[in-house]
Amino acid sequence: MNSPCTDLEPAAPARARVAPLVDPFGRKISYIRVSVTDRCDFRCIYCMAEDMVFLPKRDVLTLEELDRVCSAFVARGTRKLRITGGEPLVRRNIMSLFKALSRHVGTGDLDEVTLTTNGSQLETYAEELVRYGVRRINVSLDTRERDKFRAITRRGDLDRVMAGIDAAQKAGLRVKINMVALKGVNEREIIPMIAWAHGRGMDLTLIEVMPLGAINAERIDQYLPLDKVRAEIARHFRLRDLDYRSGGPARYVEVEETGGRLGFITPLTHNFCESCNRVRITCTGTLYMCLGQEDCVDLRTPLRAAANDELLEAAIEAAIARKPKGHDFVIDRAHAEPALKRHMSVTGG
Numbered sequence: 001m002n003s004p005c006t007d008l009e010p011a012a013p014a015r016a017r018v019a020p021l022v023d024p025f026g027r028k029i030s031y032i033r034v035s036v037t038d039r040c041d042f043r044c045i046y047c048m049a050e051d052m053v054f055l056p057k058r059d060v061l062t063l064e065e066l067d068r069v070c071s072a073f074v075a076r077g078t079r080k081l082r083i084t085g086g087e088p089l090v091r092r093n094i095m096s097l098f099k100a101l102s103r104h105v106g107t108g109d110l111d112e113v114t115l116t117t118n119g120s121q122l123e124t125y126a127e128e129l130v131r132y133g134v135r136r137i138n139v140s141l142d143t144r145e146r147d148k149f150r151a152i153t154r155r156g157d158l159d160r161v162m163a164g165i166d167a168a169q170k171a172g173l174r175v176k177i178n179m180v181a182l183k184g185v186n187e188r189e190i191i192p193m194i195a196w197a198h199g200r201g202m203d204l205t206l207i208e209v210m211p212l213g214a215i216n217a218e219r220i221d222q223y224l225p226l227d228k229v230r231a232e233i234a235r236h237f238r239l240r241d242l243d244y245r246s247g248g249p250a251r252y253v254e255v256e257e258t259g260g261r262l263g264f265i266t267p268l269t270h271n272f273c274e275s276c277n278r279v280r281i282t283c284t285g286t287l288y289m290c291l292g293q294e295d296c297v298d299l300r301t302p303l304r305a306a307a308n309d310e311l312l313e314a315a316i317e318a319a320i321a322r323k324p325k326g327h328d329f330v331i332d333r334a335h336a337e338p339a340l341k342r343h344m345s346v347t348g349g
């Protein structure tokens with residue numbers, strides 16, 4: 001099934017020949033993650049509150065504005081772009097953004113456009129994503145048990161997500177599964193999830209729950225350190241450390257019995273800031289130079305102030321000059337408040 005996709009007005013072509021963006025610690029910024037909406041059809045217990053209040057439409061960048069911001073980064077050396085949310089595929093006419101961005105892959109200015117999704121809309125969009133040059137996607141899936149899935153997502157339909165994963169693989173997308181490790185919730189499903197994902201030719205990445213946003217639950221009760229998980233997995237499988245990097249913070253092992261890759265994203269047990277090459281843009285055009293810090297720069301005002309990109313480019317340059325060395329997430333009883341007030345659905349996971 002295809003969506004009606006209205007084309008965007010093409011923004012000025014990227015000019016990747018100018019100097020790349022380099023932060024004060026010599027890290028080249030080559031990866032942006034862009035949240036295209038704060039809305040989501042799920043309310044995952046560790047991500048959102050049940051009664052989330054979403055942003056008014058006027059605050060959210062239009063698809064044309066999102067294209068302009070992304071293109072401005074591509075012009076300054078961004079090689080990889082991940083579209084995220086909220087749930088990116090619930091945004092109306094979102095395929096027009098993928099279509100517009102695919103021109104940068106066509107010119108060789110961008111290596112890839114990827115997507116992080118909860119999978120609920122993939123049956124509708126998988127083929128179109130492939131048509132617009134997307135080659136691999138991340139699908140978030142914390143459990144394969146129907147009732148538990150509904151409890152974690154507060155409203156998701158597991159069968160629909162599974163059908164979405166089938167459709168994505170059928171369309172030729174490489175799928176990686178992201179699973180947030182939740183103490184007492186899905187701990188026992190990690191071993192079966194490895195076997196299932198690898199059995200279908202999909203990598204699996206485990207993620208530690210991060211202290212972002214007020215969610216009406218005690219984060220300490222959800223937090224499961226991945227070094228403990230890894231030790232448990234190693235009782236079932238032989239794990240071999242890999243040098244492989246997907247351009248993100250995950251560290252990978254090969255599971256010898258399945259031949260598949262298993263990633264660990266451990267912002268809490270291991271800080272991965274020294275190799276950070278990314279920044280994040282929210283759907284309102286706020287640029288966060290670090291997922292784990294509050295400092296941010298407003299790109300929407302310069303975007304809306306002029307039809308050309310001079311102000312926007314200057315704002316981006318000034319922001320990167322302020323990228324911090326790293327974050328300092330802590331989860332323990334003495335830190336009951338979220339480390340950061342904004343939700344992952346705002347910054348984009």
Ligand code: SAM
Binds near residue numbers: 138207
């Ligand atoms: N809706 C899309 C999805 O489900 O993948 C994209 C946005 S979602 C915020 C991106 C990822 O962030 C998901 O894998 C989700 O599980 C993860 N996530 C959300 N809140 C988190 C938290 N507090 N700690 C760790 N991961 C989180």
